[in-house]
Amino acid sequence: MRTGLATVLGVEVALLQAGMGGVAGTELACAVSNAGAAGCVGGYKLAGDALSAMLGRLVAGTDRPVGVNLIPEVVGPDDLAQQVEQVLAETPPYVYVSLFGMPEDAVFERVAASGRVLVVQVGTVEDGVLAAERGAVVVAQGTEAGGHLLGVSGRDDLVARLRDRLPDACIVAAGGIGSPADAERAVGAGADGVLLGTAFVVARESRAHPHFKMAVTAADGVDTVITDVYEIGWPGRRHRVLATPVTENPKQPKNFIGRTVVEGRVYPVPRFSAAVPTVATTGRIEEMALYCGLGCGAVSEELSAAVVVAAFARVVPSFRVVETG
Template sequence: MPVTDPTATGTTWSVRDGLATFDEPAVLLRNALDTVFTRWATEAGARQQSYPPLLRTEDLRSLDYFRNFPHLGSPVTRIRPDRLAGLAGAPSGAGALPAAELADATHMLPSAACYGCFLHLTGTSADTPVLITTAAQCFRNEDHHDGLRRLWGFTMREIVCVGSAEAVRTHLDRHRERILAFGTALGLTLDRQPATDPFFEKDGTRSVMQVLAPVKEEYLHTDGTAVASTNNHRNFFGERRAIGHAAAGVHRLRRLRPGTLGARPGRPLRRRPGRRAPRGAAGRGTLVTRLAARLGLELPLLQAGMGAVAGPGLCAEVSRAGAGGTLALYREAPGRAARLVREVAAATGRPFGVNVVPEVTGQGCLDQLRAVLPELPRGCFVTSFGLPDTDAARAVRAAGHPLVVQVGTPADADTALGRGAAVLVLQGTEAGGHLLGRLPVDLLLAAVRARHPQAVLAVAGGIATGKDLAEAVARGADGAMAGTLFVPAAESAAHPKFKRRVVEAVADDTLITSLFDIGWPNRPHRVLRNPLTGTSERAPATFLATTRVDGRAYPVPRYSAAAPSEATTGRIEEMAMYCGRSCTRVTAPHPAAVTVARVRLEYERAHRPPRGSRQLHRIQER
């Protein structure tokens, strides 16, 4: 058949005759995206199933496959036994196998993942909707190929709902919105349109019905690439395969094109000989560090527990991706704090943390801990922004959870270790938010490492890429904490204007001030410049915004320490938007799982400096 683009090559992929080869960055990106789609299915209540890689032609005939989609078919057959000897003697340069050499085809390669699902459900019935998710290598024998936009073979994940017309309609409506929102989070403009691709035989009955009453809608990028589709098969499969439901809806997710998120190959990270990750900690080829091993992480990266940003959604998503997701407790009442912990625990089976701020909550910190520690699953951790008092530290240790303490001075590092901290997070002045000291992160790391050679140390400030993380480890850290990196994440609770400003900002758009001190006095903080930071006179501390928590409205005065969340309305541009100098390298609002996958890839491929190098590298100057 004619092929308009038989070969095509990208940075991490190549295509020949409609068949793609992916290099590691593209494979990791594809896997990260599939993790997101599989979670959608799980959250919808779908169970995962896998079906045979071949479909019987007699089963496909019952589905009118050869009436509607014959042009897509890729038959699978055997060489005729009486032709084997002749083929063995054929010259090495011979091309295609003649049809005369082949037996009749009894099986076909699937052109969609859902066929196996519907065939598996043949003759079954249920009183409630049945939801299944499956992934398959699919093949469509179309008349042309076009790089990654139109392939002969590709991977498809589908989320199938078999149930009443109302149940299917609800299923499709939920995922229509989710696909569009996910595209927006990735920076993709998607347009939902009735399908017009060659999936439908031009003169077939399904093609005519698609015009009169569309059953398939595609989600098209501006370049014409279809990245997903939703399909309402009505009662077709139910009648043809005697399935006891009236309708079936399918949510299809083709893997997004590698390169959409800017994945790039890098140099491999050198490993220390003989050190491999324990199962479940710093796995999948990631360089082992004591931080990852101590907290049970796959990547030695902690997400900061930022108030108004780090809610259950962000915490769970980062945790599921293999990094240290952290839930902000800040000023939460004990009962609500416990409820939020239960919400995260229900969403992830991997380690996550809760963050307390003793300097702000005082005695309330111990009340929070007493409420959440019984709810915190085994293997999870507690982070403290600043020094916890001895009672709080003792409560965490007694509950069997690692205590992670963030400090900004060598003296506070000494005190935290004396109170039983398992991990120290050393915050440099490059970091966003309230500052615990006056030293850049490199100098603080060097000072504390000299005093405590065996301590587990992470750095905070200037971390936005896997290269940043690898360089911190090369300088003596065991990992890092990042906050600014996760503010724009799709799951972040930050206000949309806050997210947008972080993405648009560069390092010099931030400054250290003591302006936003209502509710948290006497603690300098790094924020994005705004109308209040640009004036020398202090305006009246009147209310300028409102934040709602559990349906109750709380007024926010001018110069409040509160950051704007998605539940905040009012003069958002005048509120404190905490942001570190790493914002220069935070350039898109990706979902957290994609962000963690990118950092992991960059980290694993980053080139570590030569062993023994003592050259100090200041992150804030990059």
């Protein structure tokens, strides 16, 4: 017997929003959660006062289940532990912890001790099994996904193999889900729900730069490439992006091509930066990292987060408990 995602998170729609750093601000996360799904804000490298400011806006914007996404391999174990402690200390119990990639065992133990829900995105069966055994909701990311890639398997294949190993686990599919039909296929492979990234990049509440949004809505899957050129700030990880002058000519100098503002602080943006262009970014936007999944062909207009959630609510499972075995 396994418990459905709706029960685990306390949501009405078994849909997670990806915690995309920069793009997924509190406006988007709260809008998704207020629409009945599970929103998620991108915590990325925020800490201290900057993280506190974001958490304050998050809890002021919704009293429904909502997540904070953190990235273990970007910040390292010590900083991640501090981020987790800050999230747990400064937010109410309905805020869940979302991790992109596997943390050390101490993080699993700390979140479990707090009674919070832990969501962990993985790209391999081995990591999925370990995360499920430690009590986490497992997000199975396929290579169809936009952004950084955690494995080499296709979405439905990874979901099916995880379901075979983990009949009672709560498994969410991620990667290339741009339409309800894509979601139906993922559910058919064994998923309890889906995670959307690209579809929310172009949501009205998203902080993605207007050029970024227009590029996604005009694109099809063939316009994306898997590369590792956007490595400044996040080295050693392949990513799927829209093809740009930088992906086409990766031997260009690492000059500064713009600047961006994060929680009131101004940062220069070098060519090959992993940072996405947001509404607070200026410069050569067309050269920056435009993360985009294979499902972009079904994402053709800027809609409100609530409209996106409603479209998928008809196809993702809302079951509370299902018999297994």
